[in-house]
Amino acid sequence: MSLCRFALRHTAVEALRGQTLVGDNVKNSDFRALDIAADGALRDNSDKPFILIYTDDATVGGMGHPTLWENGIVELVIESGIAAAMGSFDEETGETTFTGYGVPATDTGMEAALDIIDRQVAMTLHGDGEWALLFAHLHDGITKIERKRATLSDSGTRLAARQIRMWVDAKADPAWGAELAPAHYAKRFEAAVAGTDVEANVAALLGPADAPMSYEQVRARYGLSGDVASALVPAALYPGGAPVSEIRWLVE
Known part of the structure; x- marks a missing residue:
């Protein structure tokens, strides 16, 4: 969805x-x-x-x-x-x-x-x-x-x-x-439906923010090949996964 x-x-x-x-x-x-x-x-x-x-x-x-x-x-x-x-x-x-x-x-x-x-x-x-x-x-x-x-x-x-x-x-x-700024449409929509019967649907569509990410999650999120994901986020620097904010900076 x-x-x-x-x-x-x-x-x-x-x-x-x-x-x-x-x-x-x-x-x-x-x-x-x-x-x-x-x-x-x-x-x-x-x-x-x-x-x-x-x-x-x-x-x-x-x-x-x-x-x-x-x-x-x-x-x-x-x-x-x-x-x-x-x-x-x-x-x-x-x-x-x-x-x-x-x-x-x-x-x-x-x-x-x-x-x-x-x-x-x-x-x-x-x-x-x-x-x-x-x-x-x-x-x-x-x-x-x-x-x-x-x-x-x-x-x-x-x-x-x-x-x-x-x-x-x-x-x-x-x-x-x-991670989304408060002005992002998704955060504005999330705030608008807070306390309604669709709040859970929106939370499920957004996913948890700023959790450490594995290389497979990086690849899936940004549509990258495994080689590109590994090159952007070297395993030696982030053995436990990279924070979302740092991955966004590297990719964007």
Whole structure:
């Protein structure tokens, strides 16, 4: 698992919760929460308009030093969906609307709702909220954006969905157990999730810092051959393994 990809998904979800028409119904790679009901309608656990965020393919190119810590260009996908079956019927007006959104549950209304959500996603992720700023710190820019739509009308069910695919130039993962400055994105993310249910995941992805390292660990961390690792950290100087800080100085 990549730490930066994990952080991209998590920060995007936290940034968007409560900031769009879907309210808190923003899901992190939770495909099981979405299902097709018996009547053919797309439903989720709360039967409300939703946003689903996940990371897809990633490509690394033009690498000067081959390590698997690089994330390269990562596809971050933000899907939103709304179905007529998610609306509420008002007996007085005879109209079906999405409760709390003021949008009629019609084809035009659903498309308008997706346009609003799309706009709200952009405004939020470019905003100055704590999670949005951390999300921006995880990448060096967006290289490409695609927007796709899907509609379904079957068995009387109307569904409208929108997919935003953005290719972000994701930061590289820190090397396992590396000493990191407080301003490093990984340390900022670690602090942001402290005390939450993902804190243990982040700790496992970072590894213990500044422990003495064997030559095999040096080689694995920096993607070096055994000969190069031995040349950088001579056994005679560090018979018990070299401190992380000194190895970083030698390699970088």
